Amino acid sequence: MKTAVKRLLAASVVATALGGSLVACGSGSGGSGDGANGELTLWTHNAGNKEELAAIQSLVDEYNAKPDKKATVKVQAFPQDSYNDSVVAAASAKKLPCIVDIDGPNVPNWAWSKYLAPLELSADLSKNLPSTLGEWNGKTYSVGHYDVALALLARRSDLTAAGVRIPTIDSPWTKDELDAALEKLKGLGTWEHPLDLGTGGTGEWLPYAYSPFLQSAGGDLVNRDGYQSADGTLNGDAAVEWAEWFHGLVEKGYAAQKSGKDTTADFIAGKSAILYTGSWAADKARAALGDDLVVLPSVDLGEGPKIGGGSWQWGVTSGCKSAEAAMDYLSFTLAPENVAKIAQATGTIPATEEAAALIPAYAPGGANSIFREFSQEFAVLRPETPAYPFIATEFGKATQDILSGADPKSTLDKAVKDIDANIKSNGGYKG
Numbered sequence: 001m002k003t004a005v006k007r008l009l010a011a012s013v014v015a016t017a018l019g020g021s022l023v024a025c026g027s028g029s030g031g032s033g034d035g036a037n038g039e040l041t042l043w044t045h046n047a048g049n050k051e052e053l054a055a056i057q058s059l060v061d062e063y064n065a066k067p068d069k070k071a072t073v074k075v076q077a078f079p080q081d082s083y084n085d086s087v088v089a090a091a092s093a094k095k096l097p098c099i100v101d102i103d104g105p106n107v108p109n110w111a112w113s114k115y116l117a118p119l120e121l122s123a124d125l126s127k128n129l130p131s132t133l134g135e136w137n138g139k140t141y142s143v144g145h146y147d148v149a150l151a152l153l154a155r156r157s158d159l160t161a162a163g164v165r166i167p168t169i170d171s172p173w174t175k176d177e178l179d180a181a182l183e184k185l186k187g188l189g190t191w192e193h194p195l196d197l198g199t200g201g202t203g204e205w206l207p208y209a210y211s212p213f214l215q216s217a218g219g220d221l222v223n224r225d226g227y228q229s230a231d232g233t234l235n236g237d238a239a240v241e242w243a244e245w246f247h248g249l250v251e252k253g254y255a256a257q258k259s260g261k262d263t264t265a266d267f268i269a270g271k272s273a274i275l276y277t278g279s280w281a282a283d284k285a286r287a288a289l290g291d292d293l294v295v296l297p298s299v300d301l302g303e304g305p306k307i308g309g310g311s312w313q314w315g316v317t318s319g320c321k322s323a324e325a326a327m328d329y330l331s332f333t334l335a336p337e338n339v340a341k342i343a344q345a346t347g348t349i350p351a352t353e354e355a356a357a358l359i360p361a362y363a364p365g366g367a368n369s370i371f372r373e374f375s376q377e378f379a380v381l382r383p384e385t386p387a388y389p390f391i392a393t394e395f396g397k398a399t400q401d402i403l404s405g406a407d408p409k410s411t412l413d414k415a416v417k418d419i420d421a422n423i424k425s426n427g428g429y430k431g
Contacts, residue, residue, distance in 0.1 A: 012251065034098045036321035039072045041097035043087070047077035055345035063332050071325035073099070073377075091115055098320035099329065103204070104310030105136030105382035105392070107142045112386035112429055116141045117318040121326050122335035129372075131309030131379045136386075137431040143330065144313035145350035145355075146337045147398040149371040149379070151307075152296040153267060153275040153285055161293070162188055162273075169373055172297040172305050175245065182254040185273045185362045195249065196272035198260040199403055206396035207382060209276070210246070212298065212306035215380055217242035221395055222419065227385035228428055230419045234395070235412035242301065243408030250403055257403050272361075279371040280347055286367065295370050298378065309379030311348070349375055386429040390422045 034041050040061065044051040053075075076097065078086050091113075102110060111118045111134075118139040119125075125133060125143060134142030152281045159166055162184040167173045173181065185194035198209060211221050218238030222230045233239065249255040260266045267275040268288045275281070276298075286293050298305040314333075316326040326416045331337070339355035349362065349372050356362040360367055382388055398415040402408055423429060 012280075034096070034317075034320060034322075038322070038325075039060055039074060040099065040322050040326055042073055042075050042099040042329075043097045044075065044077050044101050045080050045083040045102075047079045051345040052342065053077055055342050058341065059333050059338055060329075062338075063121075065328055066332075069325075070328045071322050075330050077156075094319060096319060097318040098326040099314060099316055101312050101314055102134070102142060104131070104134050104142065104144060104313050107206075107313065107389050108136035108384050109386040109389055110315070111136040111139075111141045112431060114318055116315045117320070117323060119143060119316065119330070120323075121327070121334070122331040125334075127352045127354065129309075129332075129349070129351055129375055131375060131381060132244055132311075134310070134313050134315065136384055142313035142315040143334065143351075145333070145342035145351050145376055146346060147309060147311050147351065147379070148278045148280055148348050149307055149370065149374040150212065150276070150278050150298055151282075151374055152298060153277060153281060154273060154294050154296060155289060155292045156294045157292050158185065158190075158273045162373065166294055167296050168356065169297050169370070169377060172300045175301045176300060178299045179254075182249075182252075182274075186254060191271065191273050193254060194273040195255045196267060196275045196277075197249070197255045198259055198263050198276060199250075199256060200261055200263075203396070204392060206399050207392040208308040210399050211382070211395060212378075212380060213246065213301060214239060214242045214309055215306040216301040216303050217245070218246070218301075218303050220268050221391050222383050222385065223385070225305060227383060228423060229388060230391070230416045234419070235409065235416045238302075239412055240408050243402045243412060245301070246399075247402050247405065247408065251405075257267060279349060279368060281400075282371070283347060283361075297374060305374075305378045306380045307378045309373060309375065309381045339411065354388050385425070387419070387423050391419050394418050 034389065044053065044056060046056065057075055060075055063069055088099065096115060102152055118141055125140060128143065129147055132144040133140050156166065162181065164181040164184055182194050185191065198205065201209065207221065219236060219242055220233040223233045250257050250274050263275055263277060264281040264284055266272060268285060271377045282295060298307055316323055318332065320326050336352060336354035336358060339351050340358040343350040343355060344359055350356040350359060356372060360365050362372055383391060394415045398411050401411050
């Protein structure tokens with residue numbers, strides 16, 4: 001896995017924790033004095049991530065060199081571990097900078113808390129992958145340069161040896177086909193657990209990776225018609241069936257209850273036959289396995305394959321004294337060549353087709369273009385509600401308990417009870 005994307009996922013955990021700390025606000029303001037003197041500040045969590053930070057700094061330098069720039073932008077980078085505390089403290093003191101980065105699923109919480117202003121950009125956002133836009137209450141509050149996509153990686157030779165059909169984007173494995181494939185692969189005696197689901201992951205990985213299975217089975221994290229309750233969606237028949245299937249993968253020995261820390265390295269080393277991971281792992285796996293590597297769509301549990309959508313994005317704070325300049329800078333960064341620069345640095349899916357055409361691996365027919373297809377066809381945004389950080393935490397707990405053998409129905413019922421109580425205690429998170 002590329003270092004840049006390792007940090008993207010790890011920092012997602014920080015952002016979820018941050019969202020949880022803001023989840024009971026709703027009356028705050030992003031007020032600050034930033035931007036008042038023709039200079040505005042951009043905050044990023046990418047300190048220590050030299051590839052992405054260098055690309056961001058390059059765009060800032062190019063913008064600052066423009067004779068028609070509307071302000072001078074300066075970058076302030078934080079290590080991922082301190083970004084959380086820094087933003088919370090700045091928000092409380094009403095000293096947020098003009099531009100911040102934020103993990104996509106937490107945008108509604110920040111918008112509800114009045115930390116973000118709706119975007120007013122000159123760039124045409126209709127060209128972006130929908131999953132690269134952060135929306136709430138019918139307004140767009142953030143935009144990203146990239147996304148990532150979940151998939152299954154396998155060796156063609158292993159599937160052939162087991163007599164397993166290689167699925168395609170138009171004909172993915174069904175639940176029964178996947179179970180049969182895992183039975184055949186386990187029968188070869190090569191792997192203790194033929195499927196690596198990344199079950200050693202924590203934080204935002206849990207809802208990002210596993211709620212798409214729930215959605216493919218016909219359930220969801222919350223009722224998206226108003227986002228007022230999870231009852232019937234997170235604990236209904238489809239959700240319970242998903243949970244029983246999910247634990248069954250462990251019970252049958254197809255997947256480990258807790259995987260290793262570096263699932264990509266384990267897969268390359270031959271410790272698993274099929275790896276459930278994302279686009280960030282493809283280049284390293286392909287370099288090791290060559291043409292034997294096959295990239296497969298996720299499983300269809302009844303409602304078609306689903307994958308998580310939404311990664312790190314950029315927003316303008318509501319108290320910025322030079323909001324027009326901040327919007328101008330963000331519009332500048334969305335030129336195809338600038339989107340491509342960021343996506344290239346992070347090894348991620350470019351947000352637009354024009355940018356993808358500038359990166360050979362993501363251009364039509366490129367080695368990684370299939371991930372953009374997966375994103376277009378299968379991506380589901382995590383629920384666009386200010387309650388998401390709390391929902392994510394509760395779903396993560398429930399998932400780990402289910403993997404450990406807890407009763408699916410009672411575990412999901414408890415998660416629903418806690419989620420509904422949280423929504424009610426915050427007045428339904430009305431805007």
